[in-house]
Amino acid sequence: MLTKGDDYPIHQTPEPIAYAGSDRNFYDRYFFNAYAQDGSAFVAVAYGVYPALNVADAHIAIVKDGKERCLHASRVLGLERMDLSVGPISIDILEPLQKLKVTVTKAEGIAGEIVFEGRAFPIEEPRFVKRNGPRLFMDYTRLTQNVRASGWLEVDGERIEVSGWVGTRDRSWGIRPVGAPDPQPTPGAGITGFFWQWSPLNFQDRSVYFHINADPDGKPWNTRAVILEDGAGPDGGYHTDAATMATELIPGTRHAKGGVLTIPMEQGAATVKIEPLNTFLMKGIGYGGEWRHGALKGELAVAREDIDVANFDPNDMSNLHIQAISKATLSVPGQPDQQGVGVFEQLILGPYRPLGF
Helix, strand or coil: CCCHHHHCCCCCCCCCCCCCCCCCCEEEEEEEEEECCCCCEEEEEEEEEECCCCEEEEEEEEEECCEEEEEEEEEECCCCCCCCEECCEEEEEEECCCEEEEEEEEECCEEEEEEEEECCCCEECCCEEEEECCEEEEEEEEEEEEEEEEEEEEECCEEEEEEEEEEEEEEEEEECCCCCCCCCCCCCCCCCCEEEEECCEECCCEEEEEEEEECCCCCEEEEEEEEEECCCCCCCCEEECCCEEEEEECCCCCCEEEEEEEECCCCCCEEEEEEEEEEEEHHHHCCCCCCCCCCCCCCEEEEEEEEECCCCCCCCHHHCCEEEEEEEEEECCCCCCEEEEEEEEEEEECCCHHHCC
């Protein structure tokens, strides 16, 4: 099956680009978010292709005034991976690794056009590889890049100017659960638990990145912190696997009231105090729920979903995965403190003993 991608020198196997190995869970995804620097408005976009499932989907969610207004779209991929559009949502790569554009042609009252421009060269996170017993659960690569965003959004006739906004985009590809879940349990997989925190933060002249995946006993199996100056190239920035996040939870929930990130450096530890302002529920862009990534919805399906993020059950399984739009204070020894803004993504499933679960 030949497709448009076969005319580009991007093959990784002897097969046509349409085929991506033998694992049904292979995926290739774009993610974007952007937010006003006071946290009052927020947008997130996800776009994914699932070659073995022959599905592509795209989502946009806009959070403002306590409401999360979402547009979901899904279509049959038709094995063509170079067409970056699903219904009304499309992506244009204006400058690889530097500038991308998301366009939403008006549908269900939602429209917009936003350009995301990198503040520095993207960072490559450590490869994520995790097995549950004998079964491969995750194996993927991700690049992450903080951005400046410009453009506009429209929700039910209200225009939102995206000016002076910052945010983050990422690209990940590889294997992780997508589409319908596998109904057969795996003997010997042991107690399953998943702990995830991700904090890309934007400051005046630099970015701070932190993520951690940890086992139920708190042992990290993938973690990294980066301090990256604006304009840095592929080899720039300070990278360490020794950073730690002290998390205070909202009582009775698995969501953070706040956190303090500590990054060891030669001149002494840098700290970042994170103070959540508003909540974005990740199900609004397909992380769980009816519109989960890779779900087969037919030849083409488009739908609107509105979520009340001022009043929701934080212990409902579909609401555990969030990004908290947060104020951040960066303190580096010998330098004035910097105020910034970012997200504090959180997902705690099953046991996690360090926080009492």
